[in-house]
Amino acid sequence: MTLEKLLQQGLREMGLDLAAPVQKKLLNFLELLEKWNRAYNLTAVRDPEQMVPRHLLDSLTVLPYLQGPRVLDIGTGAGLPGIPLALARPDLEFTLLDSNAKKTRFATQALHELGLKNVVVQQERVEKFHPETKFDTLIARAFASIPDMLAASRHLCAPHGRFLVMKGVFPQEELAAVTDGYRSEVKSLRIPGLDAARHVVILAPTN
Template identity: 50%
Template sequence: MTHTAELKQGLEQLALGLTEQQLALLDGYLNLLAKWNHTYNLTAVREEQRMVSYHLLDSLSLVPHLNGGTRLLDVGSGGGMPGIPAAIARPDLQVVLLDSNHKKTTFLRQAVIELGLPNVEVVTSRVEAYQPEHKFDRITSRAFAELAEFVRLTPHLLADGGQYLAMKGVYPYEEISLLPDTVAVAEVLPVSVPGLDAERHLVRMVAK
């Protein structure tokens, strides 16, 4: 199966109806990630076939949980996950990719230019130093930090009524137990990622 066919099959399982143009953008992003990965070490997963499930479909599993938001911050975006796939799937969202690593944000800027994503902004900054003009109603991270550190560094970025959406592997019992009393866990959702034989969970948190 080609990675495009695998992507289409995965999108069906995630119940995401994307256009052919969106599929082409996801394919283009995958190609850029594979190309730049040789030099910039953006991800440990190097085979394009595995990148479909590990990166594209895993990132896209976030999309059904973004309803109600207009501004999404991807903290510690790295190679652009989940921010870029989410931005492609939801062109109505304004997405900021935040990372302190200059090499990674160089890649992200190039990817945004080559893919033509007007709804994506790339920022090179430490999260605690980032002071945007407008706050975010959705803040996500995929491999940035443990939950307590994630929320400790970002309260100045969350809009009133906003939500944290942290992407995790196995059910993070210990991390949840260490959360400060400034946030509450609204729900922990098991997530099924097509082609990925591993546990995944989405932790939705709100400020108290």
Template identity: 50%
Template sequence: MTARDVLQTQLERGIAALGLKLPDDAVARLLDYQALLERWNAAYNLTAIRDPAEMVTRHLLDSLAILPYVQGDTLADLGTGPGLPGIPLAIAAPGRQILLVDSNGKKVRFLREAIRALKLDGVRAMQSRVEEVEGQFDCITARAFASLEDMLGWGGHLLAPHGIWLAMKGKQPDDELPGVPAGFAVQGMHALAVPGLEAQRHLVVIGRA
């Protein structure tokens, strides 16, 4: 078996454990993204995670774990870094208009190359601070990006009236809940079981109050 075969087996088992049904080409495209990230990471230091198997767990499967909660036709991924969770979500559920936002120029250069190389229709990358982004989105994702208070303070204007905000966290962020700004309400808190990951993962679902 090649190294890619091993990663493919790991990824396929993880997707099955999450109970997801993805498009036929999704596994190959997710692995293409992982390989691209690994290659660029050597020069640009886009992520602290270097081990390919760990990338599958901590980047791909971690991102895919929130897929059942994603809704609507438009999505903004704030503080996306090298495209997480936005790019795995775009591959797993194509057809949505997705905006990837990061203030780091190196990361945005990588995002644009990934969009081009992976032919991600409807996905675009923007180098910007979250406060300066315009528009409204049905779904907003943010992964380990800031406190709930800060992320909603900076980016709350981007949430459409009936949209949902999916905040990806490690441990259950009970201490952050009092900081949720007026006009927003926590709709749910879900413990996520990411295959192969020992650490805690939680998803906070927020809507307009």
């Protein structure tokens, strides 16, 4: 099956209706990632057919939970999930944050080649990042444990904002370690073409 068909089928199964130009740019991003990956080792996933569910569809599973206008992708790495989400939601402003220069260089190049105007890339540690305006949604996909992530990034969350933490198996112990001050909800996610468990933890500060 072509990558185009794989993506179309996956989106259909997830109930996501993305315009053809957006789907094309998602595949362009994958092509770019694969090309850079050969030289810079940005992701352990090498097979483009695996990249569709593991990177594109996995990133897009949190689309229904985004609230804007400002979204922060903490520890974005190769621009995941931020770039696929920004392609799908041009009405929101995304900031991709990572301390790794190699990865932020790739993300910056990807934005340029994809013509993405609603994204900025910041090379900085999350603890030291202090923008003028806080964020409405903060996403962490492959970051530290939930308590560590909250401790490092709580200062970046707007009063009405929330965190979306993307996890594999249900993070029972990590959630138990979250002290007072957050209202939490866990949603089970299903990614076409991927057998592994996936969950998103939604955390909203209560004070």
